[in-house]
Every structure is written in structure tokens, then in C-alpha cells.
Amino acid sequence: MITYDKAVQAGTQDDEAFLSRMHKFGVTYSCVGVLLFICVYLGSALMNVTAINQVFFGVMTALGNFGIVGSLVRSFGLARGAGAQIFNLLQNVPTINPLLDKGFVPHTAEGTIELKNVVFQYPSRPDVPVLKGVSLSVKRGQSVALVGHSGSGKSTVIQLISRYYDVVSGSVCVDNIDVRELSVRWLRSQIGLVRQEPVLFNNTVRENIRYGREDATDEEIEAAAEKANAHYFIIKLPKGYDTLVGERGASLSGGQKQRIAIARALVREPRLLLLDEATSALDTASEAKVQLALDKVSSKTFLSMCLQEK
CATH class of the missing domain: 3.40.50.300 (P-loop containing nucleotide triphosphate hydrolases)
Structure with missing residues (x-):
């Protein structure tokens, strides 16, 4: 009997804790809803259709640009790696340089x-x-x-x-x-x-x-x-x-x-x-x-x- 009472009491405490969390959740989202209502109500008087369209298209354009930039990140990485290889090649000093005129130049060449x-x-x-x-x-x-x-x-x-x-x-x-x-x-x-x-x-x-x-x-x-x-x-x-x-x-x-x-x-x-x-x-x-x-x-x-x- 004592074990049963403890089990019931534990279940009741869990229910009370759950209800307490739900109350807080409900109050929080109720406040959010009220604030949204106030914003929309006041916004209906303060904003016009032109301003709303401008903001909407501005946000959509910004999101589109962010998407394009995101797709180019990989290309930027590849270009950076290729650029590093190119600069290393340009900085390399060859031991045999065909662009220099150093060395003996014969007047004729037999070809042996x-x-x-x-x-x-x-x-x-x-x-x-x-x-x-x-x-x-x-x-x-x-x-x-x-x-x-x-x-x-x-x-x-x-x-x-x-x-x-x-x-x-x-x-x-x-x-x-x-x-x-x-x-x-x-x-x-x-x-x-x-x-x-x-x-x-x-x-x-x-x-x-x-x-x-x-x-x-x-x-x-x-x-x-x-x-x-x-x-x-x-x-x-x-x-x-x-x-x-x-x-x-x-x-x-x-x-x-x-x-x-x-x-x-x-x-x-x-x-x-x-x-x-x-x-x-x-x-x-x-x-x-x-x-x-x-x-x-x-x-x-x-x-x-x-x-x-x-």
C-alpha cells in the first residue's frame, strides 16, 4: 500500500510539473500573440501598401543574393587553392631557364x-x-x-x-x-x-x-x-x-x-x-x-x- 501511494504521489508531482511548464508556455506565446496583434494593428495605420512592397522585395532580393553567395563559396575556395599554386609556380626559379641567353651559341650546327x-x-x-x-x-x-x-x-x-x-x-x-x-x-x-x-x-x-x-x-x-x-x-x-x-x-x-x-x-x-x-x-x-x-x-x-x- 505504501509503495502504491508513493507511485501515485510521484505521478501527481510529474503532472503538476508538466502543467506548470505548459502554463509558462501558454503565457509566453499569448504575450507574443498580443504583441503581434498590437504591431499589426498599429502597422495598419502607420504603413501603406507601397512601403510594404518595398520592404518585401528588399528582403527577397537580399535573400536571393545570400543564396548566390552561398553557392559561390565552393568556387571561391577552388580559386583560392588554384591561385596559391599559380603564385608558387611564378615564384619558382627554374634551374634550367630557357628564357636566358646564357651559354655558348655555335655559328653552325651539324646535328650529331x-x-x-x-x-x-x-x-x-x-x-x-x-x-x-x-x-x-x-x-x-x-x-x-x-x-x-x-x-x-x-x-x-x-x-x-x-x-x-x-x-x-x-x-x-x-x-x-x-x-x-x-x-x-x-x-x-x-x-x-x-x-x-x-x-x-x-x-x-x-x-x-x-x-x-x-x-x-x-x-x-x-x-x-x-x-x-x-x-x-x-x-x-x-x-x-x-x-x-x-x-x-x-x-x-x-x-x-x-x-x-x-x-x-x-x-x-x-x-x-x-x-x-x-x-x-x-x-x-x-x-x-x-x-x-x-x-x-x-x-x-x-x-x-x-x-x-x-
Whole structure:
């Protein structure tokens, strides 16, 4: 009986506490309701329709702007991160600066290349040797192919010849002169490079070839296109040399893009022609046309080095 009375008393106390909270809740919201009524009543006499509309549209415009700002917060964050990378790039001082005229500039270039016991590993992976004691000699007028599996160092040889990197030990010589002693700007002006995936800009065929040498005349551009076996398909385009190729050459086939890239390399009149798997991504018919273009330019004037994955 005593337990029952305690249970009833506890329940009664809980009910009284609940009713007390409800009374406070009711009084509070009643006061709020009265204040709202007073505000609306007084506002009906103090405000007019024009003022209400102005406030309404002002609030809606502000809310809309806040919503737009909120959607741009992510874009602001991305721009801030990209800006930091750009500023870091601008502040970076390259160890090999192609914009400087420092170094020896020969009067003539024969175009012979010699690698002597070259040892190299990339700075980002110093524990992974790429080239170990490589020696190679290529004379003027020769066409040399470097064949090997992916990662065997074929493209690295081209990067060392172009002096995008310096060897760890050994030497890379052009015309018996170490490339580290030559002017980087002059050295790269003597090189024509065609990669596996040529980069064409959203411009005309003529201007894409002229990127190889900005002061090239129209006659020189057409002559380079003929050497690259590209002239005859170019003149059949809707506007010939003035046809837009689209972003990344989207309006052209793989073989056509590659031949334009070869023409762009040839208009530079390079002494060294370097081909980095230039035909590996093409079908048989396109590869045959590109190979014919390469055979036409592999004369005694050039040194041609071709890379091919095995």
C-alpha cells in the first residue's frame, strides 16, 4: 500500500510539473500573440501598401543574393587553392631557364648527338634509376630508332637531349659540345619534336603550323606541309589552310593531326628531328601516310630519332 501511494504521489508531482511548464508556455506565446496583434494593428495605420512592397522585395532580393553567395563559396575556395599554386609556380626559379641567353651559341650546327655513360634518375624519384651507363652516338643524316617497353627511358633520352633535365653523371653532347655549356634557347631552336599526342589549338591550320616559327611566311608553311605529306589533304578542307581545326584538332583525324604536327616541327628547319612514339596511336592507313612523310624528310639535312614502344 505504501509503495502504491508513493507511485501515485510521484505521478501527481510529474503532472503538476508538466502543467506548470505548459502554463509558462501558454503565457509566453499569448504575450507574443498580443504583441503581434498590437504591431499589426498599429502597422495598419502607420504603413501603406507601397512601403510594404518595398520592404518585401528588399528582403527577397537580399535573400536571393545570400543564396548566390552561398553557392559561390565552393568556387571561391577552388580559386583560392588554384591561385596559391599559380603564385608558387611564378615564384619558382627554374634551374634550367630557357628564357636566358646564357651559354655558348655555335655559328653552325651539324646535328650529331652523343651520350657518354649517362646515368639519370628523376628528381622526384631519386631512388629509381632510369638510365644506367647509357652510351649512344648518332651522326648527321642518320635515322635512329629507340625501341623498348614503357618506362625503359626512351622519352628520357629526348628530354636530356632537349635539356629539360641534366644528367646525374656522364654527358650529353651536341656537335661534341656538352649541352650544359650551350644556350638552352639556341639548343631548343635546333630541335623539332613530335609527340604521340600532338597538341593543336583552336585556330586555323596555317596558324597551327606557324606556331613552330612565328615569322614563317605562307610559302614556308606550305612547303613544310608538302614535306610532311599534309598539303594535299589541307587544300581539300573547306577553307584550305584557313580552316579551323577545332579544340585539340577535333575536326581532323589522328593521321591528319600528326602530319600537321610534323609540318609544325619542320617549319622550324631543325637540325634534330625527335619523334616520341609519333605513330603508335594511329591505325595502319594513317601510320603509312605519316611514315611516308617521315621518309620524305629523313634526308642528310636532319638527324632523326624515333621512339617506339615494344
